[in-house]
Amino acid sequence: MISANKLKTVLLFIFILMIEASAQTSAADQFNYAKKLFDEEKYFDAVTEFKRLLFFDKSDKYLFEANKFIGLSYKSGGKFSEALTYLTLTEINSKTKDDFFNSRIEIIKVNILRRTTSRALSLLDSLNNDYSFTDKKDEINYWLGWAYIFSDDWENASLSFSKINENHELKLLADSVSNELYNKTLAKILSVIIPGAGQIYTGEYFSGLLSFGWNVLWGYLTVQSFVDDRIFDGVMTGSFLWMRFYNGNLQNAEKFAEEKNLIVTNNALRYLQKEYSGNKP
Amino acid sequence: MRIDFKLVFFVLLFSITAFCQTEQLKWQKADISYEKENNFRHRDYSFQFNDAGEVVKKSLAMTYWFFISDVDGDNCPFRPSCSSFLIDAAKETNILQTSLMFFDRFTRDMNVFKRKNHYPRVKDGHYYDPPLNYTLSETKIQYIPASSVVKE
Amino acid sequence: MRKYFILLIILNSIIIAQQDSIDFRSPENIKKFGDYLFCQGDYLRAVEEYKSVQNILRNDTVNFKMMLCYSNLGLYETSNDLYKETSWVSPFHNDIELLKIKNKLLEMPRSIQVFYDVPMDSVFSIGISKLNMTSRLYGEDIRISKSQFLSPFDEKENKAAASLYDLKTNPPYKSPALAGIMSAIIPGTGKMYSGEWADGITSFIVTGLMAFLAYDNFHAGHNTRGWIFTTLGTFFYGGNVYGSIAAAQIFNAKINFDIQDGIKLFLDHNNYFLPDYDFCK
Numbered sequence: 238m239i240s241a242n243k244l245k246t247v248l249l250f251i252f253i254l255m256i257e258a259s260a261q262t263s264a265a266d267q268f269n270y271a272k273k274l275f276d277e278e279k280y281f282d283a284v285t286e287f288k289r290l291l292f293f294d295k296s297d298k299y300l301f302e303a304n305k306f307i308g309l310s311y312k313s314g315g316k317f318s319e320a321l322t323y324l325t326l327t328e329i330n331s332k333t334k335d336d337f338f339n340s341r342i343e344i345i346k347v348n349i350l351r352r353t354t355s356r357a358l359s360l361l362d363s364l365n366n367d368y369s370f371t372d373k374k375d376e377i378n379y380w381l382g383w384a385y386i387f388s389d390d391w392e393n394a395s396l397s398f399s400k401i402n403e404n405h406e407l408k409l410l411a412d413s414v415s416n417e418l419y420n421k422t423l424a425k426i427l428s429v430i431i432p433g434a435g436q437i438y439t440g441e442y443f444s445g446l447l448s449f450g451w452n453v454l455w456g457y458l459t460v461q462s463f464v465d466d467r468i469f470d471g472v473m474t475g476s477f478l479w480m481r482f483y484n485g486n487l488q489n490a491e492k493f494a495e496e497k498n499l500i501v502t503n504n505a506l507r508y509l510q511k512e513y514s515g516n517k518p
Numbered sequence: 519m520r521i522d523f524k525l526v527f528f529v530l531l532f533s534i535t536a537f538c539q540t541e542q543l544k545w546q547k548a549d550i551s552y553e554k555e556n557n558f559r560h561r562d563y564s565f566q567f568n569d570a571g572e573v574v575k576k577s578l579a580m581t582y583w584f585f586i587s588d589v590d591g592d593n594c595p596f597r598p599s600c601s602s603f604l605i606d607a608a609k610e611t612n613i614l615q616t617s618l619m620f621f622d623r624f625t626r627d628m629n630v631f632k633r634k635n636h637y638p639r640v641k642d643g644h645y646y647d648p649p650l651n652y653t654l655s656e657t658k659i660q661y662i663p664a665s666s667v668v669k670e
Numbered sequence: 671m672r673k674y675f676i677l678l679i680i681l682n683s684i685i686i687a688q689q690d691s692i693d694f695r696s697p698e699n700i701k702k703f704g705d706y707l708f709c710q711g712d713y714l715r716a717v718e719e720y721k722s723v724q725n726i727l728r729n730d731t732v733n734f735k736m737m738l739c740y741s742n743l744g745l746y747e748t749s750n751d752l753y754k755e756t757s758w759v760s761p762f763h764n765d766i767e768l769l770k771i772k773n774k775l776l777e778m779p780r781s782i783q784v785f786y787d788v789p790m791d792s793v794f795s796i797g798i799s800k801l802n803m804t805s806r807l808y809g810e811d812i813r814i815s816k817s818q819f820l821s822p823f824d825e826k827e828n829k830a831a832a833s834l835y836d837l838k839t840n841p842p843y844k845s846p847a848l849a850g851i852m853s854a855i856i857p858g859t860g861k862m863y864s865g866e867w868a869d870g871i872t873s874f875i876v877t878g879l880m881a882f883l884a885y886d887n888f889h890a891g892h893n894t895r896g897w898i899f900t901t902l903g904t905f906f907y908g909g910n911v912y913g914s915i916a917a918a919q920i921f922n923a924k925i926n927f928d929i930q931d932g933i934k935l936f937l938d939h940n941n942y943f944l945p946d947y948d949f950c951k
Binding site for chain 3: 539540543544615617618619620621622623624625626628629630631633636651652654656659661663
């Protein structure tokens with residue numbers, strides 16, 4: 238029969254151990270805590286807690302998930318280089334084919350966002366050529382389309398989306414953008430033949446007419462100088478005035494086409510960011 | 519036990535200050551935009567009607583921009599452009615000094631040799647050449663090394 | 671006896687449960703994680719960890735590493751304020767004094783002369799002498815001889831320190847007045863004197879061309895054009911003289927910039943004469 242004093246001592250000891258035990262956190266709890274911070278969009282703190290988990294937890298259990306969430310946190314913070322570092326670690330630590338594919342897609346999405354689209358396209362090509370992902374063709378084509386959109390290649394974007402579905406919403410969007418874009422080369426050629434024509438093609442009527450007027454004026458004065466045997470005057474007018482306005486006309490034709498195209502593409506990109514409800518990078 | 523309130527206050531104040539400073543350094547969720555940056559130059563055609571002289575100067579500049587500068591292409595390798603340089607110089611100095619600064623700028627514009635070892639650049643690749651460096655006031659000169667990229 | 675047996679079972683369960691758990695928030699573990707982040711160069715996270723245990727651990731190494739973190743984050747005043755938390759008998763006392771000077775120089779480059787009444791390790795007193803001496807270069811005048819200036823520096827620092835001293839005491843300034851006079855006599859030569867050879871040649875050609883065109887037109891009886899070219903030529907000539915003075919001033923501003931930059935590079939290269947720490951070995 239144990240004495241009352243001994244019993245009190247043992248109970249006190251157990252009580253102290255229980256207090257200590259409550260201070261211990263399981264790795265799962267730490268993971269859940271970090272995930273909660275991620276869900277609350279406290280990305281900086283989420284990264285700290287996931288890094289803490291990885292530092293102390295010596296098992297491999299959380300390598301994939303923790304690195305993934307660190308990468309996604311950095312991506313949400315716009316820190317794309319750091320995001321890629323951790324998403325690459327995620328890919329390395331993936332245990333299943335699906336995990337590998339999903340982490341590769343995340344890497345591709347970050348490359349799209351930071352506009353290193355050639356890298357995104359080459360990664361997508363490697364997935365396309367990998368026979369173990371034949372069941373993922375639609376998803377690969379979907380992100381191919383996005384990569385082409387971000388590299389301003391709306392025709393190829395349309396082609397990629399059409400492989401999923403001929404009436405895919407993004408295919409129709411890409412087609413409408415392609416139809417609205419001005420052809421830079423055509424604008425320039427028109428201005429080579431008739432100064433100001435390229436500007437009129439892009440909708441800048443007043444600039445086109447002014448350009449035409451100046452070129453006609455200096456052209457006439459140059460020719461007149463040569464006809465009147467005022468060679469020096471002709472050379473000066475031709476090189477400093479006529480050439481200047483002629484080159485300016487070519488520059489403007491190209492510039493207006495680029496500027497108008499930028500407005501069209503930015504409108505489409507704004508729609509994709511704010512109103513499109515599908516998967517986005 | 520006496521509590522040293524001054525020490526407590528100091529530690530608390532330091533903690534709050536240090537906390538605020540490091541809190542400001544912590545990055546937040548970024549507002550990532552899909553849109554491409556629009557680096558095309560847009561002229562400032564606004565008027566400030568507080569000074570008749572300014573109105574006259576701005577009108578002349580705007581007429582030049584509209585009928586000549588915006589039509590003859592981007593010939594100036596510098597930013598601010600020669601016309602903007604003239605306007606900014608006129609704000610800082612008198613008419614004689616402005617004229618001399620303008621003709622000096624025009625001469626440097628005609629220099630066909632490489633400028634990359636002398637002028638820093640702005641984002642779109644033009645050379646940064648502000649009029650403040652040419653007012654003959656040494657305290658106003660802001661030397662920036664040629665290898666730098668300047669935010670205009 | 672049965673009760674005693676039950677208590678033992680409970681005790682064992684608690685012990686077993688603890689094996690899967692880590693106390694992520696114990697002061698020692700927070701410090702360990704902080705040390706890891708410090709070695710990763712993640713100074714912001716490291717200092718947050720250290721801050722949470724600073725008052726519990728009262729560790730001089732932690733305090734010093736916090737100072738280093740704040741310094742690396744550019745929070746120089748905060749770094750220096752921390753020295754008040756450290757005692758005179760701290761093993762890092764000398765390092766802190768050096769770091770304080772480094773922070774002051776980084777915050778605002780200026781001449782700093784500090785002297786200590788307390789005895790200092792000879793390594794650190796040499797470090798402080800080097801910092802004192804180097805910071806003199808930021809002042810208006812050095813006012814000491816070259817041998818005195820070079821006295822604290824060792825062989826590998828001597829060459830760089832000597833060239834900085836020479837640059838500071840005899841800066842190769844150009845005279846704006848001389849540049850103006852040279853260009854007044856021969857257009858463009860003032861700019862060439864200030865190192866702007868291409869601008870100088872252009873000035874010479876343009877001013878010369880205007881002068882020639884003015885003469886040629888007057889000679890040919892084209893008085894209107896003659897006056898146009900004369901006026902333009904006068905302005906170009908005036909601009910050339912003005913621009914030569916400005917070129918000399920900009921040259922001198924570049925010299926001053928190079929001096930400041932050279933001092934900073936010298937200090938950075940020598941890590942502000944702070945010793946190497948083995949915190950991450």
